[in-house]
Amino acid sequence: MLQSILEQKRALSVYAADHNLPATVTANQWTLMERTAEVLAPFEELTRDVSKETATAADVIPAITAALRRVLSREQTTDQGVRTMKSTLLEAVETCFAEVEKVPVYSIATLVDPRYKDRYFTKSDNLSLAKESLIQEMMKIEESRAANKEPEAAEPVSKAPRQEARSSLGSALDEILEECQSGAQSVSKTSADVQMQIYLSEQTIPRKNNPLDFWKTHATQFPSLAAIVTKSLCAPCTSVDSERLFSVMSNILDEKRNQFSPEKLEMLIFLKKTKKNKTKNIHFILKP
Incomplete structure (x- = not known):
């Protein structure tokens, strides 16, 4: 949300000046938004990474307990105005993922x-x-x-x-x-x-x-x-990819194709989810 506002900073400033709005965003507030977005950027990156279909349980410890903690604990010259925010986020990360x-x-x-x-x-x-x-x-x-x-x-x-x-x-x-x-x-x-x-x-x-x-x-x-x-390494670190299966199923089973048996539908979903990038690894994963 903040990044979208920052991308439209020039347009919003021009609109506020042309229409003589009673309340506008000050230069200090723009700077604070930029620093806040910079602090939250690693969280967005981490969320996208762990939500990928290739993400596994192995990504949790390196990304969350190691890298994210280090990013939040690193002091920078641009921390003015967001130091309390960074310390609060760091405390929350350490509390949630202590064990x-x-x-x-x-x-x-x-x-x-x-x-x-x-x-x-x-x-x-x-x-x-x-x-x-x-x-x-x-x-x-x-x-x-x-x-x-x-x-x-x-x-x-x-x-x-x-x-x-x-x-x-x-x-x-x-x-x-x-x-x-x-x-x-x-x-x-x-x-x-x-x-x-x-x-x-x-x-x-x-x-x-x-x-x-x-x-x-x-x-x-x-x-x-x-x-x-x-x-x-087959265990996902989030439930995002499994929830995407509902969207895949809705694309296969619809009003005009509603006579699939549960077994046939499961086979089609499996092929849909594995044919792109995982085909070369299927035999290794399914090896007894």
């Missing part, structure tokens, strides 16, 4: 996402807890495979260059990634430990890349991790 790093749905998904890995946890205790949860899940998978006598191997993944982002939220993500240093690695005794440490020690991939493409290529190198990916 999100302890939730396995988010923490495990972040670790197995090759764009993030362990670089964006704000507390070392939460990171240790997330790694323990991940190892436990991997050991369960390895025990199941050992019982079925399924072979597996672990090999290091190739390094991929990282690209910088342009937006303020993306810049904060890049800063956190550059500041993060890998800690000392302890001696591993299990295959799960080996896989996790080799995987986390490698460079992250660019954020614009599809993490499922990475795991489709490296699934045989990290079999236990890849098995977790099929469950963790």
Whole structure:
């Protein structure tokens, strides 16, 4: 709303001068609106990012608890008039998402996402807890495979260059990634430990890349991790995309096409949602 008003600043000012309006927006108010819109810009960017159909649960911790907190806590020369607003927003973010790093749905998904890995946890205790949860899940998978006598191997993944982002939220993500240093690695005794440490020690991939493409290529190198990916990276971080299914269904089922069986309608919706950009990953996601 503020951005729309700012875009029409010149037109509104001319209209107010030509019609001699009793109340007009002062220069100080225009400046305050510009600074307010600048503070709220990362929230809009984050809302759009997590509402995409490609967004997963792995995007929550890096974007909200790390990057957004850093953007709001950064002091700038243009903060005059909006400092209280920024501090209030920062307090609200810290209160609402204080325990999100302890939730396995988010923490495990972040670790197995090759764009993030362990670089964006704000507390070392939460990171240790997330790694323990991940190892436990991997050991369960390895025990199941050992019982079925399924072979597996672990090999290091190739390094991929990282690209910088342009937006303020993306810049904060890049800063956190550059500041993060890998800690000392302890001696591993299990295959799960080996896989996790080799995987986390490698460079992250660019954020614009599809993490499922990475795991489709490296699934045989990290079999236990890849098995977790099929469950963790499929979980969306919001309900926006699922609510869009109602619009898709209304485009398929209408007054002239109302005799579809529920099974046929479900198949058509699935094809509609997967045929664009996800076709090459369907077999990997649906792999049992």
